[in-house]
Amino acid sequence: MRRTRVKFCGLTDADDLASAIAEGADAIGFVLWPGSKRAIDLAALQLLASRVPAFVTRVGLFVDPSAEEVEACLPWLDLLQFHGDESPAFCARFGRAWIKALRMRDDIDLYTAQRDYAASSALLLDAWRPGVPGGTGETFDWSRIPADLEKPVILAGGLCAENVGQAIAAVAPFAVDVSGGIEASAGRKDSARMRAFMSAVASADRR
């Protein structure tokens, strides 16, 4: 049976992190962009990342960071997620696996993007809202994702327990990424929502 991987993003709290791991998240995202309501600082990253067990991926989310900002976080991260306008060369310069988030503007060409970001481990596709780099809680038209992309697709943008099954049926992504859809309030996750999300993904995978 095919299994859709799950990333829970925007963890800011040790109890929420423990719940996310208990519910079976494959990857945990830490927002390291200070402009986010889910941002954590380096001290919190150290504390939280040290509580993530082996085989669960620690992902650092950045939006147009300086090289120094990324380098400071590297000891606590397994994978880098670039959510701004970073160039392929910038994303690749840290010697760490990375994924590129692409916001689904009307004119985006995913074939060109996957060629440009050929060294990425996957493309993360998120909704586009002018002036907002991500985490909008909004979905986009999933039929815009071509079925023949070579890069693994991580589907993001407004996912929740109620729609993730439909999203998996439509896109068959390698992974899904959720932040707002498992929250109780900004930056605080809800364990019942995390469980419902995991259960909806498992149900979709059985179909």
Ligand SMILES: O=C(O)c1ccccc1N[C@@H]1O[C@H](COP(=O)(O)O)[C@@H](O)[C@H]1O
């Ligand atoms: O979560 C944020 O605050 C954030 C800020 C800047 C860029 C990306 C951000 N989050 C990522 O956006 C997508 C979709 O989030 P949502 O499920 O719609 O809330 C996801 O990859 C988040 O990790």
